[in-house]
Amino acid sequence: MEKPREWLREKSIAKKILSEADVVFEVVDSRIPLETRNKVVEQLAKERNKKLYIIINKADLVPPEFAKKAKEIIQKEYPVxxxxxxxxxxxxELNRVIKELSKEKKLIKIGVLGYPNVGKSSLINTLKRKKVATTSPKPGMTRGEKLIKLYKNVYLIDTPGIITLEFQDDLALKGSWIPEKLEYPxxxxxxxIEKIQENRPxxxxxxxxxxxxxxxxKTLEKIGKQLNYIKAGGEIDLDRTAKKVLWDWIKGNIKAYWI
Incomplete structure (x- = not known):
C-alpha cells in the first residue's frame, strides 16, 4: 500500500509555516483527539522552540465529560x-489566549495546522467572524497557505491539511481522506466499524x-441492506455501503468517540 505522495511536499509546507509562525495552533478532532494529533507538527514545533497550543475542535460532537477527559490528558503536555x-x-477563551500572545511581540503570526477535515478553516472563520477560509466536509479543501489578518498585530496562517508519512487507510479512519480515493474502502x-463497536456500538x-x-x-451487510444498497441480482453493494459509512464518519453523522 503506497503512502500518499503528497507527504513530502506537506512536510516541507509544515516546516515553512513553522519557520514563519511565532505560535502554532494544532487543531484536533474531539472524537478522536489523540489519533488526530500530528506528531510531525509537534516535533517540528519543539525543534524550533515554538509555543504550541492544541485546539480540540468539534467539541459539540462529544459529551462534555469526554471532552474534559481528553483535555486533561493532553494538557499534561500542551495548553489546550x-x-x-x-x-x-x-x-x-481562544481570544483571551490570542490577546495574551499579542502582548509578547509587535507582530505575531499564528500557524493553524492539523490533519485535513479537523476544522482549521471553520476555526479561522469563527475567530474572524466572517468567511475567509474555505470550509467543506471534503478533506483537503484548503489549497496553499493564506495569511489572514485577525487584529492589527495578529495574523493567522491558514494551511492545507498536513498528512505526513501515513497510509491512506489510516488517514481515512481519521476522516482525513476522501473515501472515493481509497483502493479498498x-x-x-x-x-x-470495529473501532466503533469497541468504543460506542x-x-x-x-x-x-x-x-x-x-x-x-455482518454489521456492514446489515447497514447496506437497511440503506437498500442492493446490486442487480440481489447482492448487497458493500463498496457503496462502505463509502457511505466513511462519509458519515467524516461529516459527524456517526456519534462515536474514543481516546
Missing amino acids: VLFSAHKNRGKK VDVALKL EALKEAYKVEPEQEPL
Missing part, C-alpha cells in the same frame, strides 16, 4: 482549548437503525 466552530464554543469501513444503531453484529462484515 476546547472549541466548537459550529456552536461558537470556546471562542472567548470496504477494508477501511470494517476497521472503522450504539452509535451504529443510532445512525442506521441496525443492531451491530460481532463481525464487522
